Amino acid sequence: MxxxxxxxxxxxxxxxxxxxxxxxxxxxxxxxxxxFEKPSQRRAREKAEAVSRARKMERKRLEREGF
Structure with missing residues (x-):
């Protein structure tokens, strides 16, 4: 960089x-x-992050469509 x-x-x-x-x-x-992060904690964190990203994308999509 x-x-x-x-x-x-x-x-x-x-x-x-x-x-x-x-x-x-x-x-x-x-x-x-x-x-150190236990593998189970890592999976839980990554899943929570994915859910958060999906919700954010859905909010933006609804905002673009005017709902």
Whole structure:
């Protein structure tokens, strides 16, 4: 991942880098890898995330259709 620094503005470059890392899910992955997660807990978390994504997509679909 690369971020270019323009006009010696390192603060702006850091802000852009953090936003890119957030979008990619790097911070979330670091948090999850900090400690061991049992396989059953991982499956439960992934299932909950999938349900959450599905609900969000359904809300957006209904919003687009005007319901």
């Amino acid at each position: 690369q971020v270019s620094v323009r006009d010696n503005n390192v603060d702006q470059a850091l802000k852009v880098l953090k936003k890119k890392m957030q979008r990619e899910g790097i911070f979330r992955e670091l948090k999850l890898r900090k400690s």
